[in-house]
Amino acid sequence: MDEIKEKVASITEEVIALRRDFHAHPELGFEEHRTAGKVEEYLQNYNIAVKRVAGTGVVGLIEGTKPGPVLLLRADLDALPVEEANDVSYCSECPGVMHACGHDAHTAILLGAARILSSMREKLAGSIKLVFQPNEENAGALTMIDEGVLEDPPVDAAMGLHVWTPLPSGKIGVCSGAVMGGLEIFKITVKGVGGHTGYPEAAVDPIIAASDIVLSAQRIQTREISLAKPTVIVFGSISGGTKANIIPDTVTLEGSVRTLYADSEEINPMKKLESLAVRVAAVHGCECEVEWYRENIPLVNDTELVRLASAAACEVTGSESDLNALSCMASEDFSEFSSRVPGVFVFLGTGNEKKQSHYPHHNPRFNIDEDTLPLGVELFIRFALRFFDEWEVK
Numbered sequence: 001m002d003e004i005k006e007k008v009a010s011i012t013e014e015v016i017a018l019r020r021d022f023h024a025h026p027e028l029g030f031e032e033h034r035t036a037g038k039v040e041e042y043l044q045n046y047n048i049a050v051k052r053v054a055g056t057g058v059v060g061l062i063e064g065t066k067p068g069p070v071l072l073l074r075a076d077l078d079a080l081p082v083e084e085a086n087d088v089s090y091c092s093e094c095p096g097v098m099h100a101c102g103h104d105a106h107t108a109i110l111l112g113a114a115r116i117l118s119s120m121r122e123k124l125a126g127s128i129k130l131v132f133q134p135n136e137e138n139a140g141a142l143t144m145i146d147e148g149v150l151e152d153p154p155v156d157a158a159m160g161l162h163v164w165t166p167l168p169s170g171k172i173g174v175c176s177g178a179v180m181g182g183l184e185i186f187k188i189t190v191k192g193v194g195g196h197t198g199y200p201e202a203a204v205d206p207i208i209a210a211s212d213i214v215l216s217a218q219r220i221q222t223r224e225i226s227l228a229k230p231t232v233i234v235f236g237s238i239s240g241g242t243k244a245n246i247i248p249d250t251v252t253l254e255g256s257v258r259t260l261y262a263d264s265e266e267i268n269p270m271k272k273l274e275s276l277a278v279r280v281a282a283v284h285g286c287e288c289e290v291e292w293y294r295e296n297i298p299l300v301n302d303t304e305l306v307r308l309a310s311a312a313a314c315e316v317t318g319s320e321s322d323l324n325a326l327s328c329m330a331s332e333d334f335s336e337f338s339s340r341v342p343g344v345f346v347f348l349g350t351g352n353e354k355k356q357s358h359y360p361h362h363n364p365r366f367n368i369d370e371d372t373l374p375l376g377v378e379l380f381i382r383f384a385l386r387f388f389d390e391w392e393v394k
C-alpha cells in the first residue's frame with residue numbers, strides 16, 4: 001500500500017464516525033449551526049485557520065510551504081426536508097429533516113482530506129481553500145461568492161465531488177463539458193372566464209387551453225431545439241377548478257426546464273416556452289402570464305482539470321475501467337464556482353444494492369455505501385497534489 005492509501009486507511013474510521021454524526025444531526029440550508037461548529041472545531045484541531053462566510057459557511061486555508069496557485073475544494077453542509085425511512089443506528093434525530101443527498105458524506109470526506117493535506121504542507125506549492133458551503137439545495141454558493149469566498153486569496157481553480165447512488169460503488173464519474181443541468185423553474189397562469197359546464201359557449205375555458213400548452217410544450221424539445229442540445233421540459237403541477245360542473249377562471253401550471261448546455265439568445269428554451277404558452281392560450285381566447293427564475297446554471301467541467309481529476313481517479317481505483325463519462329440533468333450550484341474559475345466536479349459511485357445504498361437521491365431510504373468514503377478522501381488529496389505539480393497559472 002502506498003503512503004497516501006495508508007494515511008487514508010488510518011483515518012477511515014474517524015471519517016465514518018464524522019459522517020454518522022452529521023447524518024444523525026441534519027440541518028436545513030442556512031441553519032447548519034451545529035454542523036458548521038463541528039467543522040470549525042475539527043479544522044482548528046489540525047491548525048487550519050478558519051473563518052465564517054455566509055453565516056453557516058466555513059472556510060479553512062491550508063498554506064503550502066512554497067508559493068503557487070490557490071485551489072478551492074468544496075463540500076456542502078445542508079440536509080433536506082425529508083422524513084428518514086432508514087433503520088440504522090445513526091438515523092436522523094431531527095423529525096422531518098434528513099441527509100438524503102449525501103452532503104453529510106461530502107463534509108466528512110473533505111474534513112478527512114483536510115487533516116491529511118494539512119500534514120503535507122511541505123509538499124504543497126500553493127494553498128488550499130477548504131469551502132464548507134451552506135444551503136446547496138437552494139443555490140447557497142452565490143451567497144458565499146457575494147461575500148467574497150473567491151477572493152483573499154483569489155482562487156485559481158475549484159474541485160468538488162458528489163456521492164452518487166446511480167453509479168455503482170467503486171466507480172468514479174468524470175468527463176469534460178456540461179455534466180449537470182441548468183435549471184429554470186416556471187409558473188404559467190392561464191386566465192379564462194369561468195362559467196357553467198352546461199353553457200361552455202358562454203365561458204372561456206382555461207382547462208382546455210392549459211392542456212394544449214402542456215402537450216404543445218413537448219414540441220420545443222424535439223422540433224425547436226437540436227437533439228444534440230439536451231433539453232427537458234417537465235410539468236410538475238397543474239391546478240385549477242373546484243367542482244365537476246364549473247368551468248374555472250384560471251389554471252396554473254408549474255414545472256422545470258433543464259438543459260445540458262449554456263443557453264443563448266438563439267437557443268433559450270424558457271423563452272420559447274413563454275412564447276408558445278402565450279400563443280396557444282390566445283388560440284383558446286385565454287390570457288397567459290409566465291413567470292420564471294433560474295435556479296442553477298449548467299455545470300461545465302474544465303478540460304485540463306478533468307485530465308488531472310481522471311489521472312487522480314485512476315490512482316484511487318487502480319483501473320481506468322472504473323472511470324465513467326457521467327453527465328446528468330440534475331443540477332448543482334457548484335456551477336456558480338465553475339462559471340467564475342476553472343472547475344471540475346466528480347461523481348463518486350456509492351450505489352450498492354447489497355448495502356441498501358441504491359435508492360435515489362432525495363428518497364427517504366437514501367443511504368450511501370460507507371466503504372466509498374475513503375475513496376473520496378483519497379481523490380481530493382491526489383487531485384490537489386497533481387494540481388500543484390501540473391497546473392499552469394494562466
Ligand SMILES: [Zn+2]
Binds near residue numbers: 137361
Ligand atoms: Zn440534492
Ligand SMILES: [Zn+2]
Binds near residue numbers: 101102103136162
Ligand atoms: Zn446534493
